[in-house]
Structure formats: structure tokens, C-alpha cells
Amino acid sequence: MLFQNKTGRAGAFAALAVTVALVATGCAATDDGGDGGSGGDSGNLAITFLPKNLGNAYFDTSDKGGEKAIGEFDGTYAEVGPAEASPDAQVSYINTLTQQGVGGIAISANDPKAICDALNEARDAGVKVVTFDSDTNPECRDIFINQATAEGIAKVQVDLIAEQIGDEGEIAILSATANATNQNEWIELMKTELEASHPNIELVDTVYGDDDDQTSFDKTAALLQTHPNLKGIVSPTTVGIAAAARYLQTSEFKGKVALTGLGTPNQMRDYVEDGTVTAFALWNPADLGYLAAYAAKALIEGEITGEEGDSFEAGELGDYEVGEDGVVLLGDPYTFNAENIAEFDF
Amino acid sequence: MTDLISGGTATPRVYKDYARPLWQRVLLTREGAVYAALILVIVVAALSVRNFGSPITMTYLLLDVTPILLIALPMTLVIITGEIDLSVASVVGLSSVVLGTLHQGGLPIEAAAFVAIVVGAIAGAFNGFLITVVGLPSLAVTIGTLALYRGLAVGLLGTTAVTDFTEFWTDLAKSKLGSTGVPTVMILFVLLLVVFAIVLHFTPFGRGVFAIGLSSEAARFSGVHVERTKFILFVLTGTISALAGIYYTLRFGSARGDNATGLELSVIAAVLLGGVSIFGGRGALHGVIAGVLLIGVLGSALRLANVTSDVINIITGVLLVASVVSTSVLNWVRAKRTRPGEPRKTR
Numbered sequence: 001m002l003f004q005n006k007t008g009r010a011g012a013f014a015a016l017a018v019t020v021a022l023v024a025t026g027c028a029a030t031d032d033g034g035d036g037g038s039g040g041d042s043g044n045l046a047i048t049f050l051p052k053n054l055g056n057a058y059f060d061t062s063d064k065g066g067e068k069a070i071g072e073f074d075g076t077y078a079e080v081g082p083a084e085a086s087p088d089a090q091v092s093y094i095n096t097l098t099q100q101g102v103g104g105i106a107i108s109a110n111d112p113k114a115i116c117d118a119l120n121e122a123r124d125a126g127v128k129v130v131t132f133d134s135d136t137n138p139e140c141r142d143i144f145i146n147q148a149t150a151e152g153i154a155k156v157q158v159d160l161i162a163e164q165i166g167d168e169g170e171i172a173i174l175s176a177t178a179n180a181t182n183q184n185e186w187i188e189l190m191k192t193e194l195e196a197s198h199p200n201i202e203l204v205d206t207v208y209g210d211d212d213d214q215t216s217f218d219k220t221a222a223l224l225q226t227h228p229n230l231k232g233i234v235s236p237t238t239v240g241i242a243a244a245a246r247y248l249q250t251s252e253f254k255g256k257v258a259l260t261g262l263g264t265p266n267q268m269r270d271y272v273e274d275g276t277v278t279a280f281a282l283w284n285p286a287d288l289g290y291l292a293a294y295a296a297k298a299l300i301e302g303e304i305t306g307e308e309g310d311s312f313e314a315g316e317l318g319d320y321e322v323g324e325d326g327v328v329l330l331g332d333p334y335t336f337n338a339e340n341i342a343e344f345d346f
Numbered sequence: 347m348t349d350l351i352s353g354g355t356a357t358p359r360v361y362k363d364y365a366r367p368l369w370q371r372v373l374l375t376r377e378g379a380v381y382a383a384l385i386l387v388i389v390v391a392a393l394s395v396r397n398f399g400s401p402i403t404m405t406y407l408l409l410d411v412t413p414i415l416l417i418a419l420p421m422t423l424v425i426i427t428g429e430i431d432l433s434v435a436s437v438v439g440l441s442s443v444v445l446g447t448l449h450q451g452g453l454p455i456e457a458a459a460f461v462a463i464v465v466g467a468i469a470g471a472f473n474g475f476l477i478t479v480v481g482l483p484s485l486a487v488t489i490g491t492l493a494l495y496r497g498l499a500v501g502l503l504g505t506t507a508v509t510d511f512t513e514f515w516t517d518l519a520k521s522k523l524g525s526t527g528v529p530t531v532m533i534l535f536v537l538l539l540v541v542f543a544i545v546l547h548f549t550p551f552g553r554g555v556f557a558i559g560l561s562s563e564a565a566r567f568s569g570v571h572v573e574r575t576k577f578i579l580f581v582l583t584g585t586i587s588a589l590a591g592i593y594y595t596l597r598f599g600s601a602r603g604d605n606a607t608g609l610e611l612s613v614i615a616a617v618l619l620g621g622v623s624i625f626g627g628r629g630a631l632h633g634v635i636a637g638v639l640l641i642g643v644l645g646s647a648l649r650l651a652n653v654t655s656d657v658i659n660i661i662t663g664v665l666l667v668a669s670v671v672s673t674s675v676l677n678w679v680r681a682k683r684t685r686p687g688e689p690r691k692t693r
Contacts, residue, residue, distance in 0.1 A: 054654065055656070080652065080654070081655060083656055084607065087602075088598060088605075088606070089655070092649060095406040096646075096649040099397040099400060099402060100397055101397070111600050112509075113509035113598070113600045114598035114600035115598075117516075117520065117598075
């Protein structure tokens with residue numbers, strides 16, 4: 001009891017001092033952000049990007065694309081987001097943006113349903129909502145910017161492998177898990193495409209690396225042992241293609257067996273530069289963000305409403321049309337090769 | 347000034363305490379400092395952060411902190427006994443998945459919620475069993491069950507989510523009381539708060555909780571059922587965490603195994619900030635409520651001011667460390683200054 005009060009007093013001062021300091025920091029940051037104005041205003045080109053999480057190279061790239069677009073049409077760009085990719089944290093940020101009265105939100109959803117109500121509250125307040133990379137349920141947003149269709153993804157991989165092996169010979173597929181829905185859809189479409197347009201290419205095997213680096217590495221080794229005449233491998237998964245490239249790089253098959261599929265530039269850079277891999281595909285996240293920003297602008301200015309058949313202009317990417325369910329397709333997947341890989345960092 | 351009258355008898359000190367002006371008695375306590383900080387942050391934010399002053403801020407804020415408020419109630423009691431429960435957020439995830447899968451399997455939502463709460467109680471009882479019967483430290487046990495319960499949750503539902511909940515319940519979870527802007531779920535919280543406050547501050551059980559935190563040996567010799575009390579508290583954290591899990595699931599309309607990941611840190615941070623000693627034996631529920639609100643208001647104001655999430659985390663971290671360090675340093679100073687012959691305070 002004796003010194004209780006002194007402790008309390010000093011504690012109170014310490015806590016107050018800390019708080020004052022913290023709030024002061026908060027205030028300092030206020031001025032550069034809130035050029036919001038009220039929502040629903042057709043001239044309010046304050047567009048905020050809300051990625052799945054911050055500090056993620058993929059979203060850094062897409063948001064930079066958005067920033068570039070917003071700079072072109074003189075809007076106000078901002079990026080906010082949670083440190084962890086969780087839907088509840090995204091909800092807090094959506095609520096905040098609603099309160100700030102931004103003109104548009106471009107968001108990559110951490111959960112198709114969990115952020116719906118928050119997005120609809122934002123839309124009720126006049127905020128336009130564009131999803132990109134990862135969609136919500138269609139009734140919770142105005143437009144979804146789809147990076148690529150399953151058909152497009154399957155076709156680009158078949159085209160790449162056909163080109164790399166001279167349109168004839170044995171190929172194999174290194175997939176993720178045997179029950180991965182998207183992988184299996186792509187594989188089926190690749191088979192259809194091979195039969196229709198590349199009769200001299202034979203798909204001899206499909207193996208599964210379970211999206212595990214070591215398993216994919218071992219399966220690549222086994223594939224090459226089992227099929228001595230193999231001319232190419234397609235791996236429609238970023239884990240698989242990197243593991244297969246690592247195996248090829250140090251094996252006798254380097255330069256003899258072609259490898260392509262879906263990968264990210266940072267994973268594949270070394271293999272492209274040393275010639276293990278000639279070309280692979282993925283979408284361009286910078287274009288994805290760029291298109292999302294232009295879609296938000298078109299919505300804010302009332303040029304489109306998100307109805308099927310609406311069309312808008314997206315800067316240097318050209319004209320786009322809104323498809324079924326308010327989906328806008330970015331286009332064919334992007335092919336990365338030795339000439340362009342240096343321009344990307346994700 | 348107090349040295350002159352501290353002749354060794356208790357009476358003058360008690361007299362002196364009550365002679366102090368009321369504002370000093372209220373403000374110059376650990377809880378008083380948290381209140382002062384909370385009010386200061388609210389005032390400064392209302393004046394300087396655009397859009398903070400709107401009524402909707404309070405609604406969003408309360409909806410966001412409700413799971414933390416709920417779990418902080420039993421967590422306060424657990425920490426006052428000198429123990430800790432790190433598995434609470436995993437129990438939130440587990441109850442969310444149990445609710446989701448059972449409801450998807452055809453069980454009415456009320457029944458599924460009941461089972462989810464029972465599962466939470468069992469999860470808490472398992473913690474309590476390992477801590478009180480097997481005698482393992484709660485830190486080690488609940489780090490283990492943090493991983494175990496989260497693993498079960500994610501394993502049961504995988505990376506998918508159950509979203510087909512009746513609109514009545516999902517609407518209720520985020521509805522407001524008339525035009526006040528206060529979320530309906532606050533009724534549940536206030537009821538629980540009253541129960542917990544009575545139990546902690548006005549019953550022999552509550553006095554036992556404090557006694558265990560000060561010295562479990564002394565408490566045991568004084569007739570407190572140390573093991574039984576702790577066991578009950580861990581069952582309570584499990585049960586309330588499951589309740590928070592149900593609220594969480596309905597508010598977002600999405601049952602996921604990774605729901606509320608990391609929430610245990612927010613709960614513990616708020617409890618410690620609210621003046622509960624991590625070493626046990628000291629704390630009060632009203633301080634904890636202020637601690638939860640302080641972290642919530644600070645986060646909300648900083649987000650509105652477009653401060654990035656990393657900086658917000660750093661600021662809450664600094665606040666927490668500062669609040670814990672200031673108490674420890676002052677305890678140390680106090681121990682140094684205690685002279686022979688005077689009663690020595692250890693907490």
C-alpha cells in the first residue's frame with residue numbers, strides 16, 4: 001500500500017506520454033491520405049488498392065500497375081491492407097474506406113463470402129468495388145478482373161511446349177495434387193487442345209508432385225528415367241516447374257528436354273538466364289492492377305455499371321468488354337522469356 | 347510525504363488513502379491510467395482524424411473487438427492466477443469449423459452451435475487436465491494445443507469455407523440496437539461481464555483466484571482449491587472462446603479453419619495493457635475492458651489516418667511493451683526503496 005500511489009502516478013504519466021507520442025505519429029500521417037470527399041460522387045477518383053496482404057511481391061507488382069493507371073487519369077492512388085492475409089482484417093479496412101468515402105476499392109479477396117457484407121455496405125455508400133486476382137461472390141462487387149480463363153491457360157502451355165519441341169514427340173505433365181480442381185481442368189483442356197491441333201505430340205504420362213518441392217523434384221527424375229524419349233515437360237504449377245527446372249539444370253537432360261508451364265519470374269529467373277528453360281507463362285500482375293484501376297474509373301464516372309456488354313477503355317491496354325456476371329478478362333496469359341524477364345520482380 | 351506517517355501500523359495509511367481527493371484515488375491507479383489514455387486517444391482522434399467522429403466508427407469498432415472482449419473475460423481470471431491460455435484463437439477456429447461442418451451436414455444452426463460450445467469446453471478441459479492433473483506449465487501446454495486445435499480445425503474443413511448460414515443469424519450477429527449504433531451482441535457481452543465481475547470481485551472463488559496468483563502455496567494452505575479453480579478457469583476460456591467462434595463465424599458468414607488466427611495475442615495484449623499483472627495476483631475487469639477499447643480505438647483511428655498495418659502493429663507493440671516495462675521498472679524501484687522493518691511488497 002505504501003508506494004502504491006507513487007507507482008500509479010508514474011505509471012499514469014508513462015502511459016500518457018506514450019499515448020501522446022503515438023497519437024502524434026498518427027496525426028502526422030493524416031494529411032497525405034484523406035483526400036476522400038463523399039462517396040458516390042462521379043468525379044471522386046480516389047481509388048484504393050486493398051491486396052490480400054501487404055509486403056507480398058505479387059501484389060506490390062499489381063498495385064504498382066494500378067498506381068500507374070491512376071496517375072494517367074489524375075486520380076488519387078492509395079494502398080492499404082492487412083499484414084496477414086485474413087478476411088477479418090480486410091473487413092476492417094473496407095469499413096475504414098467506406099468511412100473515408102473513397103470513390104473506388106480494388107480488392108483481392110481473402111474469402112469469397114466473409115468480406116461480402118462489408119463490401120455491400122461500401123457500395124450502398126456509393127463506393128465502386130472492383131475485385132482482381134481473387135473474386136468474391138458476384139453479388140458483392142461491381143466487376144471482377146479475371147487474370148485468365150482455363151482455356152487460355154491450357155492453350156498457352158500447349159503452344160509453348162509445341163514450339164519448344166518442334167511440334168512432335170513425347171511429353172509429360174507434372175501437376176500439383178491429383179485432386180486439385182483447377183489443375184485437372186487445365187490438364188483436360190490441354191489434352192483436348194493437343195488432340196485437336198498437335199497430332200504428332202504424344203502425352204505419355206501425368207505425375208503429381210503434390211505442390212511439394214522435394215516430391216516434384218523426385219517425380220521429375222522418375223519421369224526422365226521411365227521415358228527415355230521424353231522431349232518435354234509441362235508443369236502447370238509454380239512449385240512443380242521450379243523443382244523440375246532445378247533437376248534439369250544439373251542433369252544430363254539440360255537443354256535436351258524442354259520445360260514449360262506456369263511460374264513466377266523470380267523463381268524461374270536463373271533457369272531462364274542459363275538456358276534450362278526457354279519460356280513459361282503466367283499473367284502479368286502489373287497489367288491486372290492497371291486494368292482494375294481503369295475499370296474502377298469507368299464505374300465511378302458512370303461510363304459502365306458492370307452489366308454484361310458494357311465496354312470501356314483502359315489506357316495502353318486498349319478496350320475491354322464486360323462479360324457474364326460482371327467479369328472482365330485481362331486476356332491471354334503472358335509469356336516470360338529471356339528478353340522480358342528482367343522487367344519483373346514478383 | 348507518506349514516510350512521515352508510515353509508522354508501521356496500518357490505520358494511518360488507510361486513513362491517508364481515503365483523505366486523498368477522489369480524482370487522485372481514481373486516476374492514479376493502473377486502471378485510471380488506461381482510462382486516461384483511452385479518453386485522450388478518443389479526443390485527439392476525434393479532433394484530428396477525418397471521419398473518426400462519425401457514429402458508425404463506434405459500431406465498426408465494437409463489432410471488431412467483440413471476440414477480444416468476450417475472450418478477455420476468462421483470460422483475465424486465468425492470468426490473475428499466474429497462468430496463461432494461448433490456445434484461445436485456435437478454439438475459435440475449431441468451434442467455427444465444428445459449427446460450419448455440422449450445419450452443412452444438416453444440423454440446425456442452434457444444435458450445431460451447442461455442439462461447438464461443448465467442443466470448446468472439452469478443448470478447455472483438456473488444457474486444464476494437462477495443467478492441473480498432469481502438472482505441466484500452462485505456457486507449454488497451450489502452445490501445444492494452439493497448434494493441435496488449429497490443426498484439427500484446418501484438417502476438418504481443409505482450405506474450403508462453409509458459407510450457407512441462415513440470414514437471420516448472420517444478420518443478428520451484426521445488427522444494431524435500434525438507432526443507437528450499438529451492436530446487439532453487446533447485450534451478450536454485458537451479461538457475461540456482469541457475471542464475471544461478480545465472480546471475480548465479490549465471491550470467495552474470486553478471492554481464491556487472486557490468492558493463487560499471489561502465492562499458490564499460501565492459497566492452498568488457506569483452503570483454496572487451487573487445482574480445481576484453475577481447471578474451471580481453463581474450461582471457461584475454452585467455452586467462451588467457442589462462443590466467440592460462433593459470433594465470429596456468423597458475423598462474417600464464413601466458417602473457416604483459419605478464422606481468428608493470431609487473435610490470442612490481441613487478447614493477451616489487451617489484458618496486460620488493462621493492468622493485469624503477467625505474474626498473477628493483480629488486475630481488474632474494468633481495466634481490461636478499457637485496455638481492449640484502447641487497442642481497438644487506436645487501431646481504428648490509425649487505419650482511418652491511412653497509417654499502414656505494419657506501423658499499427660509496431661505502435662500497439664510499443665504501447666504494450668511500455669505498459670509492461672513501466673510496471674516492472676516501478677516494482678523494482680519500489681522493492682529497492684522498501685526499508686528493513688517495513689512491510690515488503692512483492693507484487
